[in-house]
Every structure is written in structure tokens, then in C-alpha cells.
Amino acid sequence: MADSADAAAPLVELRNVRKSFGDNVVLDEIELLVAPGEAIVIAGPSGSGKSTMLRCINGLEEVDSGSVLFDGERVDPRSRTIGRMRADIGMVFQQFNLFGHMTVLENVMLAPVKVKGVERDAAKVRARELLETVGIPEKADAAPADLSGGQQQRVAIARALAMDPKLMLFDEPTSALDPEMIREVLDVMRDLARGGMTMVVVTHEMGFAREVCDRLVFIDEGRIVEQGPPAEFFAAAKSPRAREFVDKIIHH
Template identity: 60%
Template sequence: MNSLPLISLDHVSKSYGANPVLRDCSLKVAPGEIVVVCGPSGSGKSTLIKTINGLEPYQSGTIMFEGKVVGARSTDLPAVRARIGMVFQSFELYPHMTALKNVMLAQTHVLKRSSEEARARSLELLAKVGLSERAHAYPANLSGGQQQRVAIARALALDPIAMLFDEPTSALDPEMINEVLDVMVSLAREGMTMVVVTHEMGFARRVASRVVFMDEGRIVEDRPSAQFFEAPDTERARAFLSKIIAH
């Protein structure tokens, strides 16, 4: 594993007016690591990962990706976002486009691939997420789990070297959650660098290299996965885990 971090946050803070959302957060993610970010609602998890690719501005500290400062005027943010795929809680597919066209779109616009190249790559990725037979379906005719898998294929279509997942299963019915998690597990096994905000502790236990626990905008724990689950350092993390795992 490369010793230089791919993603680095140093003393990052962010407020909405007088309301602090991130407080002095520092985090390093090495190539190939899978970092799960968890914590109670309102703890700053989603905001934290959205600062990594510049979707959320931050007031102080430094965020670096591949050695470039995210948020610096000289940094080409669209180029950074092409290198870091992002999957949201809501699928955000274009409703008037088929699954295939949704996956093709950014390839032709951002990577300037020809229609033929983009189509071939999209079909390959839809097969990877188990949706070959739904390539020509519109989002309204896909289940939530299928829509989220199309969203993952769309993010992968730009050939990112890292992926951010912001509660990718929280809008899904229970029986659809595993079909999305299975795709994420296979990506992890292929060595994709991933930062995942999730309450799915089974997934975290199975594939996370590290677990980051947040509370009230702070990173309270950042520990190897097995250590976090066996013996959390803080009372806050212990209470959170007992509640989540009980459900």
C-alpha cells in the first residue's frame, strides 16, 4: 500500500452561520482503504464526506486529494470529481433517460468518449452491478435497489480511483439493501478506495479497514474495524453500537 494518503483532511472546521457542523476534523485515507464513517444523526458525517470532493465548502483547515488542495482556486474541481465517484442517499438519476443513457451521459461530456465507447463501457458496468437486462428501463420502472445500482455504475463510468458513499442504503426497503451492499463489497474486494457513511454495521464489520465514529461534528474515534467493534474507546460509541446492533 502506498504510504502517502490519497485523501487527507487536516483540522477541518465548518459552520452554517453560528452553528458548527464540523469541528477540527482530521482524517487520512490511504489507497485501497475502506473507511466507514458512522455516528448519530446530525453528527456531521454527510457534511464531512461532501467536503472531500468540494460539494460542501469549509471554513478552516486543509483537504487534499492526490496532493491537490480541494477548495483552492487553482484546483480544477470537475477534474477532482471525475477521480472521486460519489453515490448519494437519493439516487439522482435523470428520469427521462434509460439506465444505459444515465450511465453514458458523463462519459461523453466529461471524458469526451465517443457514443460507441460510452455505450460499451456502460453495458459492461451495468453487467457488473447485475443489471444487464434492465439497461433500457427508465428509473420509474426500476426498484430503489436497482436505481441505486445504476447510480453506482454511473459513478464508476468516470473510472474514479476513489468512491464516496453517503448513506447509500438508507432510502431503500430492507430487502433491497443487500443487493446494493453486495456491489459495494465486490468493489472493496477489487481494491477500490472507499469512504462510506452508513449505519450498516454488518457491512462495516465485513469490509471496513477502519471505522470513524463522529459525534457533534467531531471525529471521536478512528480505529481499525475489529478494535472498534470489540472495544470502542468512548462511552458515546459504546451506546451508539449497542443501539444500532440491537436493531
């Protein structure tokens, strides 16, 4: 975290970001800095703007006003450099979106070969390493449909890592999983964070937030309502909306 005068520049910087869909103000004066190596959790009720915020960070949505910077460069969906920037940002969704007609290994190799022009043999070696990292090396030649949801999500993480991203965005990565598979995915994410990956994670998994994340950012109706150490947030959220939210996820 930025605690000294010569602290590293933020990897992600949102400055006064506003975004509406028609009359619906979805992001309102969002200010967010993410330091290199930091892992943060974005929490908030459904419809509060969490996914939109992630999509603005990697330029899948254009902001109405304010600015988004990634690694010091403006994120602009219309710019010619957006493809190169996106290649540095891995994204993992609730739905794994693996290619069903390819093996697990081919799924992980695809982007490096297609987007970065990595040679197939090298991409294959790297893909095998990554399947090792996410704990399913034995599934390399399997079809995605033959994997459990937890295994498929771990392949999706390996696929994102195959591009050697500087930043990983996770949008409710365990929300579609059966309870017994959530742990295995969170463990992979925890190891990534401990390995120094910069991560922005939308999740309701409080244990993960507390154990792994440096900071929790609570968003409601498009505004950042409060932020701080996850443990403090769960123990004593300050705003009524945040307390209501914590009560709901604890008792659900």
C-alpha cells in the same frame, strides 16, 4: 494501510478541518487520512457532520480553515481545477437521482460523454460492462422508474464508476431502501472494495463495516471521537458516546 516507510501517499487528506454553518460548528479539527485502496466507514449520530465531511472531500462545501487534499492536490471549490478533481471522485447518495427521462444505459453513459468527451459508442460499451458489474445487464434499456430501489441504486453506482473515479464516496446508500434490497447494493460495494477501490462510506450497516472495511471512524458533534478496526469498535467502543451509538444500532 500505511505500515512501511515507503507507503503510498494518502489519496485523501483532511488536516485540521473546521466548518461551521453560522454558530453551528459542524466539523471541528478533523484529521483524516485515507490510503489508496483503503475502505473506511464513517459512523455517527444524525447531524454529527458525516455528510458535510464527504461534501468537503469532493469540494461541494468550502472548509473554513484547515485543508483538504485529494491525490496530493488541494480541494478548493473556487479553483479552476475543481471540475477535473470532482470527475475523479464518484459519489452515491441515499437518493439515487437518476434522470427519469433517460434509459438506464443513457444514465450511465451521460457523464463520460458530456464531461470527458468519450465517444458515444465507447461509452455505451463501457456502460454495458458496468451494468454487468452491478448485476443488472438486462435493465440497460429500461426506464429508471421501472426498476426497484435496489436496482436504481446499483445503476447510480454504475453511473459513478463510468467516470473511472479514483475514489468513491457513499452517503447512506442503503438508508432509503427496503430491507430486502439492502444486501444486493452492499454486495456490489463489497466487490468494489475487494477490487481495490478506495472508498469512504457513511453507513449504519455494521455487517458491511465488519466484513468489508479496513477502519471505522466514529464522529460525534463534528469531532472524530475514535477510530479503529470495525470489529473492535462494535465489540468494545471506548467512549460512552460511541457505546451508546452502537447500542442504538444493534437494538433498533
